Amino acid sequence: MTKPNEKTDPSIASAMNPQQVWLAGLGAMAQAQARGTKAFEALVSDGLSFQRKSQEQAQQRIHEATEQLSSMAHNIGQQASGRIDKLEHLFEDRVAKALQRLGMPSMADIEALNARISHLEAQLKQSQPTASNKSGASKTKAAPAKSPARKSSTAARKKA
Numbered sequence: 001m002t003k004p005n006e007k008t009d010p011s012i013a014s015a016m017n018p019q020q021v022w023l024a025g026l027g028a029m030a031q032a033q034a035r036g037t038k039a040f041e042a043l044v045s046d047g048l049s050f051q052r053k054s055q056e057q058a059q060q061r062i063h064e065a066t067e068q069l070s071s072m073a074h075n076i077g078q079q080a081s082g083r084i085d086k087l088e089h090l091f092e093d094r095v096a097k098a099l100q101r102l103g104m105p106s107m108a109d110i111e112a113l114n115a116r117i118s119h120l121e122a123q124l125k126q127s128q129p130t131a132s133n134k135s136g137a138s139k140t141k142a143a144p145a146k147s148p149a150r151k152s153s154t155a156a157r158k159k160a
Contacts, residue, residue: 096106105113 100106
């Protein structure tokens with residue numbers, strides 16, 4: 001093997017020149033910096049777009065979770081309201097039965113008595129004479145007629 005001669009091969013001789021080696025290194029560094037800056041800018045741009053997409057997906061998932069939780073809360077509220085209504089009706093029925101056992105009239109009984117009193121008052125007004133001097137006497141008779149009817153209803157309550 002023959003050793004290449006620096007004097008005969010000009011490409012090797014120029015490569016060995018220290019100043020040219022230094023300049024070649026600086027050129028490589030400049031190219032790397034130019035490419036690196038472009039690569040860095042591309043990475044920043046990709047990072048921003050990835051961040052935007054991630055935020056949109058997170059917002060969408062938060063919105064979906066909020067809707068699901070709202071729906072669940074509404075359903076639970078309806079179920080609780082239904083159960084409270086059932087409990088309220090049960091309580092009212094039991095109280096009404098206990099009052100009935102104690103002889104207390106129900107609301108329907110009181111309404112029926114009020115209707116009966118109104119009917120009796122109307123009958124009494126129709127049976128009163130139309131003369132002005134007889135009306136004074138009939139008014140005194142009408143007042144005792146009302147109280148026995150009420151006494152009879154309270155007596156009926158006491159008996160029950």
